[in-house]
Amino acid sequence: xxxxERPIRIVLAKLGxxxxxxxxxIVGRMLRDSGMEVIQLGLRQTxxxxxAATRDEDADAVGLSMHNAGHLTLVPRMRRALDDAGLDVPxxxxxxxxxxxxxxxxxxxVAAILGPGAxxxxxxxxxxxxxxxxxxxx
Amino acid sequence: MDGDQREDGFETMSGIPLDxxxxxxxxxxxxxxxxxxxxxxxxxxxxxxxxxxGFGTAEDTNARFKELLRSxxxxxxxxxxxxxxxxxxxxxxxxxxxxxxxxxxxxxxADMHDLFAxxxxxxxxxxxTVNGPAAILLxxxxxxxxxHGVPRAQLSGTLQNDIxxxxxxxxxxxxxxxxxxxxxxxxxxxxxxxxxxxxxVSISGYHIREAGSTAAQELAFTLANGFAxxxxxxxxxxxxxxxxxxxxxxxxxxxxxxxxIGKFRAARRIWxxxxxxxxxxxxxxxLMCRFHTQTAGVSLTAQQPEVNIAxxxxxxxxxxxxxxxxxxxxxFDEALALPSERAARIALRTQQVIAHETGVTNVADPLGGxxxxxxxxxxxxxxxxxxxxxxxxxxxxxxxxxxxxxxxxGYFVEEIADASYRFERDVNAGRRIIVGVNDxxxxxxxxxxxxxxxADTEDTQLKRLDEVKRHRDGVQVDATLATVTDHAGDPTRxxxxxxxxxxxxxATEGEIVHALELEFGTYTERAPS
Numbered sequence: 001x002x003x004x005e006r007p008i009r010i011v012l013a014k015l016g017x018x019x020x021x022x023x024x025x026i027v028g029r030m031l032r033d034s035g036m037e038v039i040q041l042g043l044r045q046t047x048x049x050x051x052a053a054t055r056d057e058d059a060d061a062v063g064l065s066m067h068n069a070g071h072l073t074l075v076p077r078m079r080r081a082l083d084d085a086g087l088d089v090p091x092x093x094x095x096x097x098x099x100x101x102x103x104x105x106x107x108x109x110v111a112a113i114l115g116p117g118a119x120x121x122x123x124x125x126x127x128x129x130x131x132x133x134x135x136x137x138x
Numbered sequence: 139m140d141g142d143q144r145e146d147g148f149e150t151m152s153g154i155p156l157d158x159x160x161x162x163x164x165x166x167x168x169x170x171x172x173x174x175x176x177x178x179x180x181x182x183x184x185x186x187x188x189x190x191x192g193f194g195t196a197e198d199t200n201a202r203f204k205e206l207l208r209s210x211x212x213x214x215x216x217x218x219x220x221x222x223x224x225x226x227x228x229x230x231x232x233x234x235x236x237x238x239x240x241x242x243x244x245x246x247x248a249d250m251h252d253l254f255a256x257x258x259x260x261x262x263x264x265x266x267t268v269n270g271p272a273a274i275l276l277x278x279x280x281x282x283x284x285x286h287g288v289p290r291a292q293l294s295g296t297l298q299n300d301i302x303x304x305x306x307x308x309x310x311x312x313x314x315x316x317x318x319x320x321x322x323x324x325x326x327x328x329x330x331x332x333x334x335x336x337x338x339v340s341i342s343g344y345h346i347r348e349a350g351s352t353a354a355q356e357l358a359f360t361l362a363n364g365f366a367x368x369x370x371x372x373x374x375x376x377x378x379x380x381x382x383x384x385x386x387x388x389x390x391x392x393x394x395x396x397x398x399i400g401k402f403r404a405a406r407r408i409w410x411x412x413x414x415x416x417x418x419x420x421x422x423x424x425l426m427c428r429f430h431t432q433t434a435g436v437s438l439t440a441q442q443p444e445v446n447i448a449x450x451x452x453x454x455x456x457x458x459x460x461x462x463x464x465x466x467x468x469x470f471d472e473a474l475a476l477p478s479e480r481a482a483r484i485a486l487r488t489q490q491v492i493a494h495e496t497g498v499t500n501v502a503d504p505l506g507g508x509x510x511x512x513x514x515x516x517x518x519x520x521x522x523x524x525x526x527x528x529x530x531x532x533x534x535x536x537x538x539x540x541x542x543x544x545x546x547x548g549y550f551v552e553e554i555a556d557a558s559y560r561f562e563r564d565v566n567a568g569r570r571i572i573v574g575v576n577d578x579x580x581x582x583x584x585x586x587x588x589x590x591x592x593a594d595t596e597d598t599q600l601k602r603l604d605e606v607k608r609h610r611d612g613v614q615v616d617a618t619l620a621t622v623t624d625h626a627g628d629p630t631r632x633x634x635x636x637x638x639x640x641x642x643x644x645a646t647e648g649e650i651v652h653a654l655e656l657e658f659g660t661y662t663e664r665a666p667s
Contacts, residue, residue, distance in 0.1 A: 017220040017232055018240075019309030022350050022436075025555050025666050026562045042665035043309055068220050069475065069591065073235030096440075098475050098588055116440045116473055117575040120566045 008131050011059045013041035013050050015078060018068035023094055023116075027063065027123060034124045047081035054087050060131045061111075066095040071105065079109040090130040094118070143181045148500040156500050161507035166461075170410035172403050172515060173503040174461040175426050180499035186464035187489045188265060188430065192217030192242035193476050194595045195602070196252035199242040203257060205479065209486055215265040215466065216253070217241035218275070225271040225312045225651035228599045238595035240476065245603045245648070247641050250278040251285065260288045264295035265340070265430070270312035272299035273321045274650050277638040280333075296337040296386060296430070299325055302363040302541055306550035308345035309663065312651060315545055317626075317658035319538075321633060322367065323374040328634035330381045337386045339367055340430065346550075347390035348436045350558020353401045356390060357518055358525035359550060361408055365526075365537040368417050373538070378417050382424035391457040392434040393449055399505060400514030402460025405429065408519055431457035432466040438473040442574035442582045446470035451488050458492055459505055465489055475588040548664070555666070603646070610644035618643045619653040626657035 012028050014021060021043055028040045039057045041049065054062055064078060071093065079091055090111030097105065097113050105113060111130040114123055148156045158178045159165055166174035176182065189211050191202045203214050219241040221233035227245050228237045237243050244250060254264075259282070268275045276297050280290045301318040304311040311318065322339060329338040343360030351359065364385065371381050387405065391398050409427035413419040433453035438446045447470045454467050467485040469477030477485070493499055505511045526537070532549075533540025544550050564570040571577045618640035625631040633654075640650050 017224045017226065017236055019220075021309060021666070022348070022558055026350075026559055028666060029555075029559050030562075040666050043663055067240075068236050069239035070220075070235035072593075077235075096474065099585065100588075117572070119576070120562075 007035050007037050008061065008128065009037040009039065009057060009059045010061045010063055010127060011039045011041060011050060011053050011057060012063045012065070013045040013053075014043045015045055015047070015050065015064050015066070015074050016068060016070060017044065018066070018070070019043060020067040020095075021065070023067070024065040027065070027094060030120045030123055031127065034120070036124075036127070047078050050078065051081050051085045051087065054082065054089060055085060059089060060134070061090045061092060061127060063092045063094060063127070066093055066097065069096070071095075071097055072101060075105055075110060076108045083109075088134070090134050092127060092130060094123075143178055144183070145181075148181060150497060150500070159502045159506075160504070166502040166506075169414075169422075169425065171406040171426060173506045175406065175428065175463070177502065179461065179502035180458070180493075181502065184493050184499065185458065185462050186213045186263070186430075187211050187486060187493075188213035188215045188464045188466055189482060189486055190215040190217050190265075190267065190432070190466045191477075191482065192219070193240075193589065194238040194242065194591055195598055196242055196244065196249045197255075198238070198595075200253055200255050200257070202479070202482075203254075206482070206486070207257070207262070209483055210490065211486060213263045213265065213464065214257070216267060218266075218268050219243045222275075222647065223268055223270065223310045225274070225647060227646045227648035228596070228603050230648055235596075237599050239591055243595070243599045244275065244278070245599070245646050246606045246644050247278045247281050248606050248644065249602070250275075250282040254282060258288075259283045259286060260292045262294075264293075265298070266295065267298045269298055269301050269304050269308070269310055270318070271647055271651055272297050272301075273325050273634060273637055274641065274647050276325060276329075277634065277641040278647075280638060281641050290333050292335065293333055294335040296340050297325065298340045298342060298388070300339055300342045300363065300388075302366060302545070303342050303345055303359070305545040305661070305663075306346060306359060306363075307349035307351070307554060311661045313654065313658040314661045315542055317654075318661075319370050320629060321654075323370050324632045324634055326367075326371050326381050327374060327376060327632055330376065330384065334384075337384050338381075340386050340388045341367065342388040344388050344390045344432055346554065347392060347434065349554050350436075350561065351554045352557050353392065353394070353397045354518055354521035355525070355553060355557060357401050357405055357408075358522035360387065360389070361405065361412070361522060362526060362529050362537055362541055364409065365412060365416075366541040368413070369536060369538040372417070378413075378419045379421040379424050382413060382417075382419050383421055383426075386463075387427055387429035389429050389431050389457075389462075390434050391431045391453040391460070391462075393437045393453055395452060395456050396510060396514050397518075398453070398456040399460045399511060400518045402429070402431075402457070402462065403511070403515040404518035404522065406461070407515070408522055428463050430464040430466070431460070431462040433457070433468045435468055435472055438468060438470070439572060439574050440473040441579065443470050443474060443586050445574055446473070447484060447488065450485060451492070454488055455492055455496075455498070458498060461503065471586045471588060474586060476591070478587055478589045480587070551663075551666075606644055607646075614643045615640070615645050615649070619645055619649055622650060622653040623656045626654050
């Protein structure tokens with residue numbers, strides 16, 4: 001994977017039953033406008049469909065939008081599923097994550113968490129940063 | 139002056155006596171109800187202070203309900219968890235991590251019993267915010283009440299049951315649009331015949347707005363959906379004046395104060411005119427756009443969350459000046475988590491301040507006649523009528539078909555996504571200030587005490603479900619589910635009685651959904667562009 005030769009490719013999805021997709025749609029457009037290639041899976045995805053898309057699309061990162069308070073269960077599952085498939089790509093979480101859960105999720109292998117009100121610049125810079133860091137260290 | 143007002147005389151804080159209404163007609167209570175549905179509005183009766191609550195197990199939510207009733211809340215409103223809203227049982231593989239998280243988990247009628255334990259269902263009005271599987275939750279509520287000796291005819295409340303906006307905005311659909319509308323029509327027919335105090339559909343703009351629409355889109359899409367339900371019920375053989383008096387609406391109260399007030403006033407006028415002129419309604423109650431209002435969750439900020447108390451107060455005031463019949467005020471911590479008990483109490487107290495301290499309830503439609511307010515009302519109506527013309531053309535003269543078409547071709551979803559992106563870009567560019575987010579950001583150092591849902595909720599609920607399944611008659615469950623599937627395949631039958639039988643046999647919500655899916659199929663949205 002080399003971000004300097006081609007645009008960053010990111011898979012975006014909602015994992016599970018939660019239907020709040022406003023943030024996912026906005027972030028998708030933000031990232032596309034910034035020049036990234038966005039593979040937008042949309043609603044009701046499973047760890048399997050996200051792993052498959054990440055592999056098939058040779059994505060550099062996965063972004064999950066969480067608004068259902070299920071992040072402590074679902075996010076570690078997602079990280080494990082990516083690891084089990086040998087996909088060493090950063091996992092970025094957006095949405096409503098209470099501050100006291102941030103450290104836990106970061107310890108469990110989440111690369112970055114973007115809270116409500118994150119600006120376009122913050123979102124784009126964060127994703128570029130974690131993809132780049134991943135390339136340097138990985 | 140009518141004699142049933144809350145006080146003998148109304149006066150200002152300084153003792154100046156006040157009339158019930160000022161200005162020219164049409165007055166409040168007169169067609170087209172722009173100025174309000176009733177002549178003396180809140181002088182006679184305050185709005186219902188209906189606080190939405192639900193989390194964890196049915197017992198957890200039951201305790202919160204009782205606390206809200208003790209604090210002066212006057213109606214109940216149930217938030218279900220995501221698996222329940224999507225028709226999935228707590229032991230479904232899709233439910234992992236979501237049981238009891240964003241609302242209360244309900245799998246069987248046994249949970250419904252616990253949810254309303256020690257609450258007299260003949261006295262309290264209950265709102266249930268559920269759409270895809272609404273008919274099943276209604277069946278559970280009826281069975282619960284009847285087990286407690288309260289006949290269904292005495293039950294008072296509201297089922298959201300507004301499936302159209304799910305395809306447009308909230309995305310909690312199960313079946314495809316047309317069979318879903320069959321379920322809505324069946325529940326309208328059932329409650330019209332057997333539950334005269336029940337509101338079978340709450341036509342909701344709230345979620346359309348939260349998904350990012352403008353105020354005018356919220357108004358237009360919601361009323362268009364309302365017309366679609368009216369056409370669907372008429373097509374199912376009902377007479378408009380038999381069911382229309384029980385339709386109600388649910389709007390968002392966002393932060394742009396006068397735009398919101400214009401929206402509420404326009405909604406009443408449009409509904410009255412369309413119901414009379416297009417659908418031939420004659421009963422005055424069929425012409426009345428009754429609505430519940432909730433302050434805008436999406437306007438709340440995670441940064442400096444206490445500032446949200448001010449936002450909620452302003453939005454709630456817009457709802458009251460817009461003439462709402464009932465109101466939920468959001469808790470200041472809702473951009474962070476489900477409301478804590480303390481935050482929910484402050485939100486209710488905010489309504490009580492508006493009702494009892496501000497004096498805005500002393501006069502009906504106190505803003506009526508103000509040039510800007512009247513202009514904004516007209517402008518909202520103009521914008522909504524342009525959308526109706528588009529949908530009517532799409533549907534070849536049928537609003538119902540126009541709405542189906544707009545769902546099929548992504549019209550609603552794209553319009554809302556475009557509006558929400560425009561808003562976001564304005565915030566990003568600093569053209570729109572959100573206090574504490576992109577300006578005035580210093581001082582975000584206080585941490586709110588948040589509601590935590592324990593991990594044991596899921597285990598507790600799974601045990602309860604397993605217990606119910608082990609103590610029921612499997613043969614009876616299978617037989618009632620087979621009848622549900624059978625009736626789903628026969629559009630001449632009303633599905634409600636078969637669903638009530640299945641609920642009574644302790645069939646789970648997920649099992650009944652599956653029985654319907656065998657005939658109805660499921661719906662999947664195209665991935666966003």
